[in-house]
Amino acid sequence: MPIAKLFAPAVAALVFSVPVMAQQMGGGPPSIDDQVNQLDEMVDLDEGQKEEISSLMTQMQDEIGAKEQEAQELQQQLGEQVQPDYDEAAIRENAERLGDLTAEMTADAIIMQSQIEGVFTQEQRDQLDEAVAQRQEQMQQMREQMQQQQQQQQGG
Template sequence: MKLVNILVTIALSLGMASAATAQQQMQAPPQGDQVDQLDQLLDLDENQQQEIRRLLDEAQSQMAPKEQEVQALQARLGEHVGPDFDEAAIRQDASRLGELTGELTAESVLLQSRVEAVFTEEQRERLEQEIAQQQQQMRDLQDQMQQQGGQPPAQ
């Protein structure tokens, strides 16, 4: 289960558009930046960098048209709202949106798996440690915010 969390975090750190990010219409950062970030963290060799860039380019070319269709469907669904709605059209568009979301999610998981396969065992362990540190920092920050929120303001 830890590996699943790691892979999800990798996808987020790579900025790849998953189904959720596609629905939010977020833009992925340039792929060179993604590979550079991984390189700084994991000390990738040149072959690893090239392979990851290839994987990212391939995934982006497969996902971009689907992301555009998701955006178009979301806009069209918004246009269906009103007193003279067409239930069949809404259901058809929503069904297609669900299919696309599933396809984007599958592509995202496949990309995560393919990128993870490029790493050495040592790099995977280093990444797992880094992710664990970041998660602990987030928990600490959340705890700190909760503690501050429960106290009356200083006078």
């Protein structure tokens, strides 16, 4: 199996889980510098790699940001279109555009992951794969602990 197929989910998990976890903790999304520094701690980037990854992430954030805003507006419009005298054509048009935006953002994210993968050495890819596997295991353990606590509260 090519490394790209193994690696893409790892970078996706890292790039997308970090901002989500930060938002859940109430800190808002981490800055690109924070994300690059986190990668640096995991795989020991050199200065050139840091700059290149930061540039790629900034470019992608700009591109995806506008699409995310449009998607949110479309979702709001679709929500407002739920009424007895609905306009089926408008609903379908908005839903189709929302689907297109989602596909574009997915493609953009995968392209960015591929570009970032090209910045890493093989050794760094291996380190990142290991770090992501550990993070996923920790997340699974946390989920299991939370489920156990909920079961204890419900049963007790």
